[in-house]
Amino acid sequence: MIEFKSAEEIARMAVTGQFVGELLAELSGVAAVGVNLMDLEHHAxxxxxxxxxESCYWDYAPSFGRGPFRNVLCLSVNDAVLHGLPHDYVLRDGDLLSIDMAVVIDGWAADSALSVVVGTPDPADLRLIEATEVALEAAIVAAQPGGRLGDISAAIGGVADSYGYPVNAEFGGHGIGRTMHEAPHVSNNGRARRGMKLEPGLTIAIEPWFCRSTDKIKFDADGWTIRSADGSRTAHSEHTVAITAAGPQVLTRRPAHGRTPADPASRSATAS
Known part of the structure; x- marks a missing residue:
């Protein structure tokens, strides 16, 4: 069942979204060569x-995974793209890190993710991250009242195709509100003008993620961490978005003064 939110409820989600955006920007600045993933986890x-x-991840126990998730961040490195389990790993020069987090404040959730390169960036990694960011912005533009859910999916898939990246549609975006995962599923590929009508009050997490050279995935032995099946690099971007009568409203925008994944110079910088 899909729950449509009132303007007041969207405003409350925006409070949560602001915190999520600010903390993600903060974490992207902390991430640097020599930093342990567990340092990021404990900082968060x-x-x-x-x-x-309250973290939406703590005690999260879906059908996949091995036992409840006992962390507040998903930290995915290099060929890992989703649900990366924080562990004792020190970031190395050139690592591509995806940070994903979702929290609830006063009963309302927000979910967002970004990818950055720590240390010396590989141009191919920057291009992969850029593709997810461009796809996310295209999907947000497509999230117009009166449109269709397939418009969002087609926008993501179209950007992936333009960059030459395959798309895995098994995991994608989702509804969000009182809980992290609600209906509907938001696929990262689809056909425009198909699917449910986008109506004001719908709140969704849009999250394009791409592997550089495959649409196949595999799970680590921990039951959580999802990697590209061929070991190629991966990237992930996500925002929580509300459909309003005036158009899409991004609830998890990050502060402009923070470290910005879209800025190549910021990706190569280490924390001061």
């Missing part, structure tokens, strides 16, 4: 606790 735990928020 502290900030979430200080804000009085």
């Amino acid at each position: 735990r502290r900030r979430i606790a200080e804000r009085g928020a």
Whole structure:
């Protein structure tokens, strides 16, 4: 069942979204060569606790995965793209890191993700990240009231095709509101003018993710971390978006003054 939100409820989600965007920007600045993934995890735990928020990931137990997820971040490195389990790993020069987080504040959730390169960037990695960001923005533009869910999916798939990247449609975006995962599923590929009508009050997480050279995935032994089947690099971008009568409203925009994944110079910088 799809729950449409009132303007007041969307405003409350925007409060959560602002915190998520700010913390993601902060974490992307902390991520640097020599930083342990667990340092990022514990940094996020502290900030979430200080804000009085609750992680949507802690104790998350879907049909996949091995036991409940006992972390507040998904940290996916290089060929890992989704649900990366934080562990004792020190970031190396040139690593491509995807950070995904979702929290609830006062009963309303927001979910967002970004990808950055720490240290010396490989142009091919920057291009892959750029593709996910361009696809995300194209999908947001397509999320117009009166349109169709397939318009969003087709926008993502069209960008992937223009960059020459295959698309896996098994995992994608989703509805969001009182909980992290609600209906509908938002595929990363599809046909325009198909699917449910986009109506004001619909809130969704749009999350294009691409592997450089395959649309096949595999799971780590931990049951959580999803990797490209051929070991190629991956990237992931995500925003929580509300459909309003005036058009799409991005609820998880990150502050412009923070480290921006779209800026190649910022990707090669280490934290000061």
